[in-house]
Amino acid sequence: MENYYRSSSWTDFSDKVSNDSSFIVPWTMPVEEIAEDTATTVYTSHSQAEKHRRDRIYAQLSALRELIPMSHKMDKAALMTSAVEQVKDLKRKAAEISKAFNIPTEMDEVDWDRPQDINPNGSRQGNDSKDKIFIRASKKKVEGVSPTTLKQSLDVVLSRIASSSDVSDCRI
Structure with missing residues (x-):
């Protein structure tokens, strides 16, 4: 074995x-x-x-x-360079527009109460102030703020509020 x-x-x-x-x-x-x-x-x-x-x-x-103009004969590196330049140009234009118009952005907040709760002197009241917006302004002159830009800003805010599904408690 x-x-x-x-x-x-x-x-x-x-x-x-x-x-x-x-x-x-x-x-x-x-x-x-x-x-x-x-x-x-x-x-x-x-x-x-x-x-x-x-x-x-x-x-x-x-x-x-398709997004970059005249790019059909560019190589990949030139295409990427052109795209970066295009984005920088768009950012610059957006910054210029935001300086020209004082429109609230997503970062800005607007708190609002129901109009029937506030009257022109700031005290709360019943339904006599329905469909009115009361704005308090100081007597100090602020550059860039005019009634036109204020109206444009309010139009934007109100359009956002109108598109909101719950208007009773809205925060923009």
């Missing part, structure tokens, strides 16, 4: 076992082939993901080409 262990090898044992029909080998292919299949699958998956990423980038570049 001692000789059997020394002289036998795995191949001798597997040859003897494979002839026996009651014993089934747990794997049908060598381990090297399994490792190669796994590597091939990983490579294929990675290359498909990379192709999908490139397709998305090209789709976004073509959409950007």
